[in-house]
Amino acid sequence: MKKRVFCDFDGTVAVNDVGNLLFRTFTDGSWRESVERWIRGEISSRTCLEAECALVRATEEELDRFARAQEIDPHFPAFVQQCRENDIPVTILSDGLDFYIERILAKYNLSDVPFFSNHLVLDHGKLTPEFPYFDEGCGKCGNCKIFHIMQAKQPDEHVVYIGDGYSDRWAAEKADSVFAKKDLMKCCREQGIACYEYSDFGDVLEIFPTL
Numbered sequence: 001m002k003k004r005v006f007c008d009f010d011g012t013v014a015v016n017d018v019g020n021l022l023f024r025t026f027t028d029g030s031w032r033e034s035v036e037r038w039i040r041g042e043i044s045s046r047t048c049l050e051a052e053c054a055l056v057r058a059t060e061e062e063l064d065r066f067a068r069a070q071e072i073d074p075h076f077p078a079f080v081q082q083c084r085e086n087d088i089p090v091t092i093l094s095d096g097l098d099f100y101i102e103r104i105l106a107k108y109n110l111s112d113v114p115f116f117s118n119h120l121v122l123d124h125g126k127l128t129p130e131f132p133y134f135d136e137g138c139g140k141c142g143n144c145k146i147f148h149i150m151q152a153k154q155p156d157e158h159v160v161y162i163g164d165g166y167s168d169r170w171a172a173e174k175a176d177s178v179f180a181k182k183d184l185m186k187c188c189r190e191q192g193i194a195c196y197e198y199s200d201f202g203d204v205l206e207i208f209p210t211l
């Protein structure tokens with residue numbers, strides 16, 4: 001069966017949860033309240049992200065430097081390469097912001113890996129997130145990963161999902177195979193979703209051909 005891969009960005013492709021680190025670095029810490037409400041399911045990730053962005057105090061230069069200092073999983077480029085050689089599409093699905101995703105992918109010459117995320121508008125140090133896919137989604141997400149999976153998936157394809165966090169919990173249910181770590185691992189256990197536990201893309205590279 002032909003495979004199609006979707007992977008999360010923050011904490012999965014990027015070593016850090018870059019979005020979260022951005023708010024930890026450039027706000028006073030009151031972002032925490034929104035994130036806790038989002039995890040409890042009281043607000044959408046859109047509302048959460050809007051609240052967090054409003055708290056940021058940083059220049060574009062500072063944000064740019066911050067993004068370019070981030071690193072990716074050392075085995076991710078080899079994974080992308082292996083998928084390409086086997087004609088397997090890889091798409092990044094993120095409920096984070098394009099601002100840092102595009103800078104980090106460019107740093108590693110991976111700009112040709114397609115991604116879907118929320119969009120950040122920067123205007124004189126004011127951060128405003130935009131949500132181009134919100135209306136297509138489930139209402140709980142800024143950028144609904146399920147929407148993109150259902151949009152791209154062909155009937156005869158085997159969907160592989162790779163992630164690490166709460167923003168992956170619903171997408172994982174739609175996949176045929178799941179690689180999970182951290183909070184996503186916990187969610188999969190709670191929801192009874194079978195998954196492979198991995199620590200980095202080196203593990204994914206080993207298991208992937210056996211799927």
Ligand SMILES: [Mg+2]
Pocket residue numbers: 008009010011012017163164165167
């Ligand atoms: Mg993540």
Ligand SMILES: [Zn+2]
Pocket residue numbers: 137138139140141143144145146147170
């Ligand atoms: Zn959703």
